[in-house]
Amino acid sequence: MKSIADVISNLNNKRMGSTSEICYEHKVQANGKEYVKEIKKITFDGEVFCPLCERERTTQELSDEEDLKIKRAMGRRNYNVFHNQSILTDIDLLEASFTSYKATEPEEIANKKKASDVYAKYREGEIFNAWFTGLPGVGKSHLAMSILRNLNEKGEQDKSCLFVSVDEMLLRIRDSFGNKESRYTEHYFVDLLTSVDFLVLDDLGAETGATGTKKQATDFTLRVLYAIANGRQSKSTIVTTNLSKNDLMSMYDSRLVSRLMKNQVRISFENTVDKRLGDMEL
Known part of the structure; x- marks a missing residue:
């Protein structure tokens, strides 16, 4: 100089x-x-x-x-x-990609293609919600993370992405009630999750209990989730869940489910088995 x-x-x-x-x-x-x-x-x-x-x-x-x-x-x-x-309960998801998702059965191949199409449409600027439904271990979170990682790595620089385990988020909020030092307050999460451009809400329903228990979400859970859903009406949200639509309607307020399912693409696993069990030696 x-x-x-x-x-x-x-x-x-x-x-x-x-x-x-x-x-x-x-x-x-x-x-x-x-x-x-x-x-x-x-x-x-x-x-x-x-x-x-x-x-x-x-x-x-x-x-x-x-x-x-x-x-x-x-x-x-x-x-x-x-x-x-991002808040994950399975750190291995950080390595998830379309390439590492091994699809061998017709349903897996079709759903992998659908997930790739969702990513492409998001890149083109389309705004809609994507739902991954099916039993645990079939690859819902893997494909959701694959979409998000590609958006973060290859998408527009002015777009932000976030992956959040619903259950872990709510646990941290509850912990903040008696911990004034915690930054993970209800306001923190609602503000964060409504501000990002692309959000994955992972394992919706796990925070309420095991599938089939007929439990209902607490007023606290409904308040947090509704605030997030309400603040994301003009943004794209990806949801993974083990629950059927009927289960969701029984567990949550119908307004919440309707808001989250508005303008949605559904990717459903009905025949795929738990991939994690296949890796276990008995």
């Missing part, structure tokens, strides 16, 4: 002069009318130019450079939301 003295010395070594040429590009307002402001061009080191045009050009370049810096900073911040603020 040149010193100020070097720059001044360099300028002094270049010749500056006046010309008879006029620039007519600039206008001024006076008495309610617009007039052309004639600017006399100058020469500098053999080049002829309008000093006002040059100043405007330099100002615009600096402005564009600052805009680029801001966009890059925002891009880094959005990219880091996924890595720094």
